[in-house]
């Protein structure tokens with residue numbers, strides 16, 4: 001099955017129980033709670049009152065909702081996701097059809113964002129880059145950001161151990177078996193295919209520079225086990 005269709009199918013099935021499942025997965029592998037992780041992403045994003053923010057792969061809208069409640073009610077906040085069922089949950093979380101973020105939710109791929117150049121001053125993305133072609137994501141993000149605009153990402157990163165030949169393949173097999181056992185076949189395909197998109201801290205620096213970003217700061221976050229690819233917090237500027 002094509003990756004995109006597979007991702008949509010996996011997240012459509014996951015949507016009703018998304019936060020609960022992700023919370024237990026982050027906890028199991030990284031020792032992070034889901035809210036702790038997204039709160040760290042938000043608190044690392046330097047938001048000014050006039051910022052226009054896009055949350056890429058917004059899922060069930062947890063990040064926009066925390067932004068709204070957490071002292072940024074006047075910012076224009078947009079959310080984009082490829083899975084309609086995830087966005088339906090975002091709509092109910094964000095206060096019905098009339099909520100201002102609700103009117104800014106778009107079902108589309110981050111590989112082809114439906115926004116004019118220089119539309120945003122902040123682009124955020126949590127727990128989703130591993131499902132994407134990172135070069136395309138960065139190209140699209142660069143285009144839609146205003147000059148001086150900020151990009152903040154928090155997601156899994158590749159560990160040093162993954163550079164050894166065959167290790168990525170083993171991680172892929174592990175991911176497939178784990179998600180097949182604890183979740184289902186769609187999720188197993190989606191998460192095991194995603195392993196090839198996972199970049200190390202050094203690789204992130206290179207692709208960000210190649211895409212035109214500057215002032216790049218990448219921080220490795222804590223993880224529970226040395227053999228589990230650790231999360232990264234990535235900040236860059238156009």
Ligand SMILES: C[S@@+](CC[C@H](N)C(=O)[O-])C[C@H]1O[C@@H](n2cnc3c(N)ncnc32)[C@H](O)[C@@H]1O
Nearest residue numbers: 011057058059081082083086109110126128131
């Ligand atoms: C693990 S969830 C993260 C959701 C949210 N950012 C959060 O922190 O809870 C991954 C999300 O990425 C979305 N996604 C995957 N590939 C995408 C793409 N190419 N464009 C837009 N969204 C995508 C999925 O539909 C899913 O909602």
